[in-house]
Amino acid sequence: MKPLSEQTLYEILEVPDDAPASEIEKAYQRVRALYGPGALATYTLMAPDEMALLGRRIEEARSVLLDPGARAGYDARLGSGTPQPQAGRTDDSTPSVQATPVTAFVAPEAPQPAAPQALLARPAATPVPLRSRPAANGAALPPPAPAPTPLPATPPFAAVAATAVPAPPAAAAERPGAEVPAARPPDRQVFVPEGGRWTGEMLRRAREGRGLTVAQLAERTKITRHHIENVEAERLAQLPAPVYLRGIVMSVARELRLDGQKVARSYLEHVAAALGQSR
Amino acid sequence: MADAPTLKLVTPSPASPPRRRTPLPRKPTRARRVVSVGGGKGGIGKSLVAANLGIELARAGRRVVLVDADLGGANLHTCLGMEQPRKSLSDFVEKRIARIEDVVVPTQVPNLGLIAGALDHLDAANPKYAQKMRLLRHLLALDVDYAILDLGAGTHLNVLDFFLVSDHGVLVLVPEPTAIENVYRFVKAAFWRRVRNVVAVYGFEEPLRSVMGDGTFRSPIQVLRGLSEVHPEAARTLEREVQAFRPRLVVNQARTPQDAELGHAVVGAWKKYFGLGMDYLGHIEYDDSMWRTVRARRPLLLERPDSPAAQSFARIAARLVELDGGELEDGR
Numbered sequence: 001m002k003p004l005s006e007q008t009l010y011e012i013l014e015v016p017d018d019a020p021a022s023e024i025e026k027a028y029q030r031v032r033a034l035y036g037p038g039a040l041a042t043y044t045l046m047a048p049d050e051m052a053l054l055g056r057r058i059e060e061a062r063s064v065l066l067d068p069g070a071r072a073g074y075d076a077r078l079g080s081g082t083p084q085p086q087a088g089r090t091d092d093s094t095p096s097v098q099a100t101p102v103t104a105f106v107a108p109e110a111p112q113p114a115a116p117q118a119l120l121a122r123p124a125a126t127p128v129p130l131r132s133r134p135a136a137n138g139a140a141l142p143p144p145a146p147a148p149t150p151l152p153a154t155p156p157f158a159a160v161a162a163t164a165v166p167a168p169p170a171a172a173a174e175r176p177g178a179e180v181p182a183a184r185p186p187d188r189q190v191f192v193p194e195g196g197r198w199t200g201e202m203l204r205r206a207r208e209g210r211g212l213t214v215a216q217l218a219e220r221t222k223i224t225r226h227h228i229e230n231v232e233a234e235r236l237a238q239l240p241a242p243v244y245l246r247g248i249v250m251s252v253a254r255e256l257r258l259d260g261q262k263v264a265r266s267y268l269e270h271v272a273a274a275l276g277q278s279r
Numbered sequence: 280m281a282d283a284p285t286l287k288l289v290t291p292s293p294a295s296p297p298r299r300r301t302p303l304p305r306k307p308t309r310a311r312r313v314v315s316v317g318g319g320k321g322g323i324g325k326s327l328v329a330a331n332l333g334i335e336l337a338r339a340g341r342r343v344v345l346v347d348a349d350l351g352g353a354n355l356h357t358c359l360g361m362e363q364p365r366k367s368l369s370d371f372v373e374k375r376i377a378r379i380e381d382v383v384v385p386t387q388v389p390n391l392g393l394i395a396g397a398l399d400h401l402d403a404a405n406p407k408y409a410q411k412m413r414l415l416r417h418l419l420a421l422d423v424d425y426a427i428l429d430l431g432a433g434t435h436l437n438v439l440d441f442f443l444v445s446d447h448g449v450l451v452l453v454p455e456p457t458a459i460e461n462v463y464r465f466v467k468a469a470f471w472r473r474v475r476n477v478v479a480v481y482g483f484e485e486p487l488r489s490v491m492g493d494g495t496f497r498s499p500i501q502v503l504r505g506l507s508e509v510h511p512e513a514a515r516t517l518e519r520e521v522q523a524f525r526p527r528l529v530v531n532q533a534r535t536p537q538d539a540e541l542g543h544a545v546v547g548a549w550k551k552y553f554g555l556g557m558d559y560l561g562h563i564e565y566d567d568s569m570w571r572t573v574r575a576r577r578p579l580l581l582e583r584p585d586s587p588a589a590q591s592f593a594r595i596a597a598r599l600v601e602l603d604g605g606e607l608e609d610g611r
Contacts, residue, residue, distance in 0.1 A: 034544040034547065040544070042552075043463075044460045046548075050552065241456075261537075
């Protein structure tokens with residue numbers, strides 16, 4: 001019986017210790033869909049801060065285990081029996097992820113191939129002394145590498161969402177009849193659907209791109225009109241609980257021939273980040 | 280059910296000659312098993328799961344008694360396509376019938392008996408403690424391979440206690456937030472009741488109270504950590520006992536592959552958060568024939584044995600027997 005903060009990154013992703021990188025990537029996608037924001041399986045199970053911790057550990061697992069250098073180091077420490085210092089500290093009842101040394105392997109200032117993304121403010125990433133990874137390893141990481149979240153109060157995926165690139169593919173969506181963004185090769189980037197986050201605005205454009213009115217969409221999805229309007233306008237106060245919101249966004253996205261899972265995840269992260277900021 | 284074959288599972292009094300064995304070649308199970316089917320929320324198919332699981336096991340040659348332990352809303356007989364039987368659980372609870380075997384009525388399925396729920400008096404939903412204990416004791420002593428208890432909704436202590444004495448506590452879940460919420464509430468309530476029972480049996484109330492004092496604990500892991508500081512032996516005992524708390528999970532009305540995956544997700548989330556195990560028995564496909572057969576008051580497995588839902592039950596029954604170290608050969 002180990003608390004979340006002490007489970008190994010392999011346990012977090014539910015993969016064997018020798019899982020190849022491809023399996024880790026798949027497992028990462030899976031656990032994010034299963035336990036991420038708005039997921040059914042964690043609904044009412046955990047307190048919000050525990051949810052946030054789980055979210056951070058999932059991101060941490062991905063960035064460490066997909067970076068060969070970081071993974072070798074992590075494995076070495078796992079093997080030596082001192083994976084994390086707080087494993088032995090029984091007096092510490094509050095799990096503190098920022099104390100976990102493995103976060104040191106997530107190098108936020110690692111050389112990033114995409115320059116514009118590096119320009120984006122990475123708000124909370126204070127440049128604490130970190131082992132900076134060689135460029136080759138840094139390139140193996142996907143561009144929006146999650147910064148280690150120093151504040152335990154940060155909402156689950158806010159850090160990820162904040163580093164995502166809001167570059168709406170306006171041209172594609174506005175051309176009538178043109179395929180909407182997610183219809184483009186979806187697997188190039190793993191964090192963000194092609195062209196940025198799925199915001200309410202993006203959903204509206206996708207709907208208009210399909211030539212649908214809100215009323216028609218409501219008719220087809222059996223979702224009441226005001227819900228759709230609230231989702232598109234991102235009226236945060238009026239949105240239902242994430243677990244319901246996810247269902248709504250998924251239905252809307254499917255009706256618009258988008259990948260429901262991905263759109264819903266992206267939208268929920270976006271909303272969670274917005275809620276975090278407005279707090 | 281005048282034409283129903285006589286049930287072969289009722290134990291006669293010791294003086295009478297040994298009862299005839301069923302002709303089916305039957306692998307003896309390790310021991311009697313008590314299965315309870317719960318899940319907190321109403322209307323998620325607990326009774327249907329219990330009934331069809333019973334039919335499936337009985338047809339595979341196990342001797343099964345279904346017990347309608349939904350004390351406040353018994354309807355298992357309807358799921359089996361039967362009229363309200365003359366004898367019921369309340370005859371036993373009220374001591375009008377002394378032995379629980381004598382309230383078992385046969386069903387149309389060989390090897391499957393039913394102890395119908397109490398319908399006749401309203402107080403049956405709230406049995407006194409002594410009545411409940413007597414009922415539990417006799418249920419556990421029933422001479423059958425499987426006693427399957429259909430529990431009511433909610434987290435009433437009666438429901439939790441039936442769930443906790445079972446070898447297999449089966450949680451039924453449908454892929455909806457409301458059902459998820461209730462199933463977690465149910466399983467947490469059952470878990471803490473188990474902790475309290477263990478602590479009471481071993482006399483560790485005092486150290487536990489000192490740890491849980493202000494009630495700000497979060498998870499069992501934290502409680503165990505705290506306990507191991509003040510009373511290491513209590514912590515070891517409690518850890519061992521709670522590891523045995525291993526509910527089984529069934530996802531009913533699965534419409535999509537994601538719905539079927541939900542069972543794995545709940546097992547994983549429970550493990551991550553509580554550090555404890557669950558076993559996922561499998562999902563039951565959403566199937567129109569399910570509610571059609573309910574409407575017609577005919578059990579699904581008898582009416583539509585080839586429907587997807589019926590085949591789901593076969594898989595779930597096989598998985599359950601597998602957990603007991605057995606194997607389910609098709610007795611049909």
